[in-house]
Amino acid sequence: MATFQVPQFIDEQPKVVGFLTLPQFLYLAAAAGISFASFYVFTFILWLFITLVVATVAIALAFVKVNGQSFPAVLRSALTYYWKPRIYTWSRTLPESKIPGVAELEKIEAIRQRMGIEEKLKSLALQITTGKIFSRPAEKVSKSQEYQVVTYLTGEKKVAKRVDYKE
Secondary structure: OOOOOOOOOOOOOOOOEOOEOHHHHHHHHHHHHHHHHHHHHOOHHHHHHHHHHHHHHHHHHHHOEEOOEEHHHHHHHHHHHHHOOOOOOOOOOOOOOOOOOHHHHHHHHHHHHHOOHHHHHHHHHHHHHHOOOOOOOOOOOOOOOEEEEEEOOOOOEEEEEEOOOOO
16 A cells, blocks of 8 residues: 655745744834834833833734634734624514414314324424423414413513403
8 A cells, every 4th residue: 555645734834034934024023113113202111111012912923823823813803803793683583473263273173183193193293392292272262352462571472362350
């Protein structure tokens, strides 16, 4: 069986200046330029503070890797996330459905009676997996009963029978 040599260190960039790659050299050169310019503009204490901050940022940009990614790539991803935040909201939409009348309930019952045993078992398995197996059977609706949409504290909306108590 033939053996093949597998290339390693594929993500290495060529060294341009000594042991530095071109982006690393540019980060450090920019920090040196800012430090040089601030030496002539600011007082010594302020220049020292600016140089420490700029040097720290330049070294982090040039050499730090987070989970195998360079620090500028991590910063770019973070800034993209903060500028364009992703907000995912889910609101349950209830279909506009009316309470079935007596004729519609009779149609449903007729369909159920015509179902074969295999279809009934599939329907039962679906009801068990969805948690609808313990729901009450549908009641026949008389014309005197009124229904309305009720919103619970959780935000869930359901259709409920209205009961008016008389004193």
